[in-house]
Amino acid sequence: MSLTLGIDLGTSACRVALLDEQGHCQALARASLPAPLTSPTGIEQNPLVWWQACEKALREVFINVPASEVAAIAIDGTSSTLLLSTRQGQPLGPALMYNDSRAREQAASLAKIAPLEAAVHSPSSSLAKLLWLLEHAPPDTPFVALHQADWLLGRLGGRYDRSDENNALKLGYDPLQRQWPTWLEQLTLSTGDPISACLPTVVPAGSPLGPVDPAIAREFGLRSDCQLIAGTTDSTASFLAAGAHAIGEAVTTLGSTLVVKVLSDRPVFAPQYGVYSHRLGEQWLIGGASNSGGTVLRHFFSDAEITELSRHIDPAADCPLDYYPLLTRGERFPVNDPDMAGCLEPRPDDDAAFLHGLFDGIAAIEARGYRRLHELGAPWPVSVRTVGGGAGNAVWEKIRARHLSVTMLKADFAEAACGSARLARAGLEKIR
Structure with a gap:
């Protein structure tokens, strides 16, 4: 049996789903997440708790279904939840959650350079959060700006430099031209480098990215050729889970x-x-x-x-x-x-x-x-x-x-994780 696995990192839990080749759900598992920390500044969460919940959910789902039957994995996460990470995956502080809106001044400055149609004008946008972090907590080591799903993808693949077109939208990515826009060149890091130096490589949702990291495959019993597929945001995964196409x-x-x-x-x-x-x-x-x-x-x-x-x-x-x-x-x-x-x-x-x-x-x-x-x-x-x-x-x-x-x-599935599993199947078919 060839199964695809979807991981949904939401606000209260990490959920995983396994779908077979006919699109039937073979297993579901869930691991709770602690509530984000709310302060006068904003809303934050330690990214390490995401991985802990993901590990727990994966181990639970593999109790009854062999991990060796999983052919591909895709991940969705909350839109605009952003963290700074080293190139080796070490978080350089807490993640600013999707509903953190502290970056009001940064959003106002973006209004002067970003086109009206760009998805960056809200204080809760990924790009506004990135500018806030660069101003208030600038890293002293090479780093990359990643979304929740991007960082978890890195944990599974061993690379922390990739994102998908859906998550990257509110970081300023242009989905029409399918590239980082030229207006971003007006923004620079403290080193004088353009801000693009800390942005991930972006690929279409559902793109094959290569096999899981060998150490991860051994840890969970996954096969060595289990493929990682570029994911999406949680709301888009919910849409895919419902069955609309x-x-x-x-x-x-x-x-x-x-x-x-x-x-x-x-x-x-x-x-x-x-x-x-x-x-x-x-x-x-x-x-x-x-x-x-x-x-x-x-x-x-x-x-x-x-x-x-x-x-x-x-x-x-x-x-x-x-x-x-x-x-x-x-x-x-x-x-x-x-x-x-x-x-x-x-x-x-x-x-x-x-x-x-x-x-x-x-x-x-x-x-x-x-x-x-x-x-x-x-x-x-x-x-x-x-x-x-x-x-x-x-x-x-x-x-x-x-x-x-x-x-x-009637919706096919209520769980966003099933939508990510469907996206994983679509990516797997591109390989075959």
């Missing part, structure tokens, strides 16, 4: 926030709405994320209460409540307004009616999000698959289907 197919993530993504034959870049395009071969994955979502639901109800109250909601009935479910001021997509106030009133005495209003309000935002993507040049969805904590609520899905008027399909 044709132009116009879309995936909605109903997690703590609401994320909509659709496959297109051309890219869309609209940073004013936080809309960027990840390259997947010759296709483009276009997406945007609202501040609304599951966090609002769980502010008012537990998961058990949501399940029970849903039984008393008629999804075919019109909802008289016109909510825009936000807990705090500010929206980024499909409306970009940092001062926007949500609407959660009036609240009826009946909790089921209130939950109906929340469901309907978030469904309206989802539909408006896909309309926004369509207005910007993306195709209108021909189908929508759903992942995340809200994916299993049949009542909510019917409400969403009324707003979208498109076919709702």
